[in-house]
Amino acid sequence: MTRTAPRRHPHGTAASPPLVRKEQFGPAVCDAATSGHPATLNAGEEWSDDMTELPRVPDPLPHIQLLDGFRLAFGPAPVHVVPGAQRLLALLALREGPVPRGIAAALLWPEATARRAAACLRSSLWRLGKPIPLVAAVDDALTLATGVDVDFRRACALTTEPDATPGAVAVLKADLLPGWDQPWVRTERDWWGEARLRALEVLSERFRSHGDHHHAHQAALAAVQTDPLRESAHRTLVELHLADGNPAQAVRQYQNYRALLRAELGLEPSAQIHDLMRPLLRSSG
Numbered sequence: 001m002t003r004t005a006p007r008r009h010p011h012g013t014a015a016s017p018p019l020v021r022k023e024q025f026g027p028a029v030c031d032a033a034t035s036g037h038p039a040t041l042n043a044g045e046e047w048s049d050d051m052t053e054l055p056r057v058p059d060p061l062p063h064i065q066l067l068d069g070f071r072l073a074f075g076p077a078p079v080h081v082v083p084g085a086q087r088l089l090a091l092l093a094l095r096e097g098p099v100p101r102g103i104a105a106a107l108l109w110p111e112a113t114a115r116r117a118a119a120c121l122r123s124s125l126w127r128l129g130k131p132i133p134l135v136a137a138v139d140d141a142l143t144l145a146t147g148v149d150v151d152f153r154r155a156c157a158l159t160t161e162p163d164a165t166p167g168a169v170a171v172l173k174a175d176l177l178p179g180w181d182q183p184w185v186r187t188e189r190d191w192w193g194e195a196r197l198r199a200l201e202v203l204s205e206r207f208r209s210h211g212d213h214h215h216a217h218q219a220a221l222a223a224v225q226t227d228p229l230r231e232s233a234h235r236t237l238v239e240l241h242l243a244d245g246n247p248a249q250a251v252r253q254y255q256n257y258r259a260l261l262r263a264e265l266g267l268e269p270s271a272q273i274h275d276l277m278r279p280l281l282r283s284s285g
Contacts, residue, residue: 030084030120064093066152067174085124093150094188098141107184159195164206166215172196173222197223204236235273251280
């Protein structure tokens with residue numbers, strides 16, 4: 001049987017099957033990894049035999065993970081979804097309010113025509129609507145269904161009021177959707193990068209004020225690993241080394257930072273951290 005050419009196939013007609021097949025819109029439009037998003041499926045427009053289907057009852061509640069990679073799960077059971085549906089869930093999870101359908105389609109399939117993008121959006125919604133709806137419609141806009149848990153939303157709460165627990169450090173260390181390069185992801189990632197750095201520094205100071213220098217070190221080190229050129233994080237580590245009676249470690253931390261700053265930007269550390277180190281540098285010199 002001769003396969004109908006993709007561009008000649010009618011879109012959205014009454015004769016179209018309920019599941020919009022990828023051939024209708026070209027394999028690189030709906031489910032392909034556009035704009036740097038790594039695909040999770042290599043071929044086929046239907047669920048494969050080894051994929052976990054959505055549970056038949058809404059217990060436990062669905063959970064969307066955006067930190068350190070995308071993951072959809074119901075309790076401990078992961079649910080694999082095609083890239084187009086992943087992007088839709090991620091977009092709605094990052095937005096606090098409803099997203100108009102037209103805007104969602106344009107953001108998720110920027111290289112497609114408006115008609116094709118709208119069709120891809122309908123296809124993704126169909127995939128996510130059975131047997132448990134994950135997306136709700138509000139007038140002509142979309143939002144996550146009630147009860148869908150998102151790790152990033154809980155992480156954002158830590159940036160405004162960091163909880164002085166070891167688990168908070170692990171959450172704030174996590175990267176937002178690594179490997180995704182869509183503009184709407186980069187915008188959120190830039191905000192998250194700065195917000196989590198401030199939170200890690202606040203968290204380090206809180207641990208230190210409670211006498212917990214171990215986790216204070218962990219929080220400050222996480223900030224340095226996130227942004228190796230952030231002087232305030234290096235200064236916090238230097239102060240912690242000095243408070244712990246480890247001047248050699250403080251000198252080593254400062255010298256490593258100074259060498260990196262010179263190599264990367266051709267700059268010198270600020271007077272604030274240099275003055276902190278001056279007595280030690282004089283004695284070691």
